[in-house]
Amino acid sequence: MSTSTSADPRERILILGAAGRDFHDFNVLYRDEPRCEVVAFTATQIPDIDGRTYPPALAGPLYPHGIPIVDESGLESLIARERVDTVVLAYSDLAHTQVMHLASRVVAAGADFVVPGAHRTTLRSRRPVIAVTAVRTGVGKSQTTRHVATLVQSMGLRVVAVRHPMPYGDLAAQACQRFETPEDLVRHDCTIEEREEYEPHIDAGVVVYAGVDYGAILREAEAEADVVLWDGGNNDLPFYVPDLHIVLADPLRPGDEAAYHPGEANVRMADLVIIAKCDSATAEDIAAVEASVQALNPGAEVLRCDSPVTLDDPAAVTGRRVVVVEDGPTLTHGSMSFGAGVVGARDAGASAIVDPTPFAVGALADTYERYPNARGILPAMGYGQGQTRDLEATIRAMVDAGVVDAVVSGTPIDLTRVLTVDVPLVRARYSLREQAPGRLQAALRRALGR
Known part of the structure; x- marks a missing residue:
C-alpha cells in the first residue's frame, strides 16, 4: 500500500471518509504537503465505494500510484500495518458518541485522532457565498436551497449551485462536473442519489456544479455566477467561506442539533437557523429546538418555517x-x-x-438489515445501477403480488426517468414556507449588500 520506509520522517496519515469531505480535506490540507503522506482513505456509510483508488490525476505528483480506498472495518489492523501516526475524521452525520468511539479505537491503536477545523478546510470565493447546511440528514436542505435560489434570482442576480460531493463513479472523470440540462444527468451517468440533488435545480433553471476538486469547481462556478449557493450534504460543514450561513434544524428530531457531528458545529457557526417542518411537529418540540439553538448560538437569527407537501395526483x-x-x-x-x-x-x-420489507431484494434487503428503522418504507437506494434495479424489482414484486395499487414517491426526482412501474406513480413534492414571510429575503439582502 505504501513505499515509505521506517526511517521516513513524514507524518503518516489515514483519512476516514465516505467519498466526499475526505477527498476535499486531502486536496486542501495534504495533496501538496511533502511533510505528510496519506496512506489510505477508508470508506463507510455509502455502499460499494471501497476497493477503489483515489487516482493519480487527482492525488497529485506526490502520489504517482494514487491512494487506496479501503473499508473502515479494518481500522485497527490498518493503523498497525501502515504505521499510521494520525487518523483524520472526514465524514458527517455521526452521533457524538460514535465520534468518540472512533477516537477511542484510534487512540488505543496508537495513533492521534484529528478533526480538522472549519477555517482550515474552507476555500474563499471571489463571489458572495450563501451556504445551506443542516444539523442532520433529511432536515430539508433541498427545498431550502431551491427557495434561496429563487429569492436571489428575484434580485436580478445569477446564482449557481455547488453541491456537496457525491462521486460514486470514475473519480478522475468526475473532478469537475457541470449540470444545466436533463441530458447532462444522462451524459454523466448520474445515480438516483445524484439526480435527487441536481435535477430539482436544473428544472428550476439553476446551473449545478459538483465533483471532487472543489477548488477547480469554485473557479468554474465563479466565472458564471454573481452568487455561489453552497448546497450542503448530510450535516457537513461548508467547503466555501459563507457570507451567509443558513442552517436547518429539525423539530421532528429534537435534541439532535446538539448531539451530532458536525451538525452542532454548524449551529454554532450559523448566521441564521431555520426550524423546518413546523407544520408536522408539536409546539413543545419546536420550542425545545429553538431554545437549544439559542443556547448554542445566541447571536443567530431563528426562523420558523413549514415544509408543506403536495401530491401531483392525490x-x-x-x-x-x-x-x-x-x-x-x-x-x-x-x-x-x-x-x-x-x-x-x-x-x-x-x-x-404497505410494508415492502417482505418483498425486498438485493441491496434493499441488506439496507433493512443495517437500518431497521427504514422498514415499512422503501428507501430510494440508488448509488448505482444495481441498486436501481433492486428498487424496481422490489416494486414489481409488490405489484405482481397484488398488494399495492400505486406508488408514492417522496424523492426529489421523477423516478420514471430511471425505472418502470406498472401502477400509477405519484410524486410528493415539498417546499419551504416561511411563517413570517420576508425575513429570509431580508437576511439575503443584508448579506449581498442589496
Missing part, C-alpha cells in the same frame, strides 16, 4: 394501497422512519401504506 392515492418511496439517506444514516412521501400519502387518504 386522487390516484385516495382510498388506495400504496408503497412509499423516500429519499435513501434520510432513512439510513439520517435515522428517520418516514419522509414527505408518507406525509403526502396520509394527507391524501391512502387506505394503507
Whole structure:
C-alpha cells in the first residue's frame, strides 16, 4: 500500500471518509504537503465505494500510484500495518458518541485522532457565498436551497449551485462536473442519489456544479455566477467561506442539533437557523429546538418555517394501497422512519401504506438489515445501477403480488426517468414556507449588500 520506509520522517496519515469531505480535506490540507503522506482513505456509510483508488490525476505528483480506498472495518489492523501516526475524521452525520468511539479505537491503536477545523478546510470565493447546511440528514436542505435560489434570482442576480460531493463513479472523470440540462444527468451517468440533488435545480433553471476538486469547481462556478449557493450534504460543514450561513434544524428530531457531528458545529457557526417542518411537529418540540439553538448560538437569527407537501395526483392515492418511496439517506444514516412521501400519502387518504420489507431484494434487503428503522418504507437506494434495479424489482414484486395499487414517491426526482412501474406513480413534492414571510429575503439582502 505504501513505499515509505521506517526511517521516513513524514507524518503518516489515514483519512476516514465516505467519498466526499475526505477527498476535499486531502486536496486542501495534504495533496501538496511533502511533510505528510496519506496512506489510505477508508470508506463507510455509502455502499460499494471501497476497493477503489483515489487516482493519480487527482492525488497529485506526490502520489504517482494514487491512494487506496479501503473499508473502515479494518481500522485497527490498518493503523498497525501502515504505521499510521494520525487518523483524520472526514465524514458527517455521526452521533457524538460514535465520534468518540472512533477516537477511542484510534487512540488505543496508537495513533492521534484529528478533526480538522472549519477555517482550515474552507476555500474563499471571489463571489458572495450563501451556504445551506443542516444539523442532520433529511432536515430539508433541498427545498431550502431551491427557495434561496429563487429569492436571489428575484434580485436580478445569477446564482449557481455547488453541491456537496457525491462521486460514486470514475473519480478522475468526475473532478469537475457541470449540470444545466436533463441530458447532462444522462451524459454523466448520474445515480438516483445524484439526480435527487441536481435535477430539482436544473428544472428550476439553476446551473449545478459538483465533483471532487472543489477548488477547480469554485473557479468554474465563479466565472458564471454573481452568487455561489453552497448546497450542503448530510450535516457537513461548508467547503466555501459563507457570507451567509443558513442552517436547518429539525423539530421532528429534537435534541439532535446538539448531539451530532458536525451538525452542532454548524449551529454554532450559523448566521441564521431555520426550524423546518413546523407544520408536522408539536409546539413543545419546536420550542425545545429553538431554545437549544439559542443556547448554542445566541447571536443567530431563528426562523420558523413549514415544509408543506403536495401530491401531483392525490386522487390516484385516495382510498388506495400504496408503497412509499423516500429519499435513501434520510432513512439510513439520517435515522428517520418516514419522509414527505408518507406525509403526502396520509394527507391524501391512502387506505394503507404497505410494508415492502417482505418483498425486498438485493441491496434493499441488506439496507433493512443495517437500518431497521427504514422498514415499512422503501428507501430510494440508488448509488448505482444495481441498486436501481433492486428498487424496481422490489416494486414489481409488490405489484405482481397484488398488494399495492400505486406508488408514492417522496424523492426529489421523477423516478420514471430511471425505472418502470406498472401502477400509477405519484410524486410528493415539498417546499419551504416561511411563517413570517420576508425575513429570509431580508437576511439575503443584508448579506449581498442589496
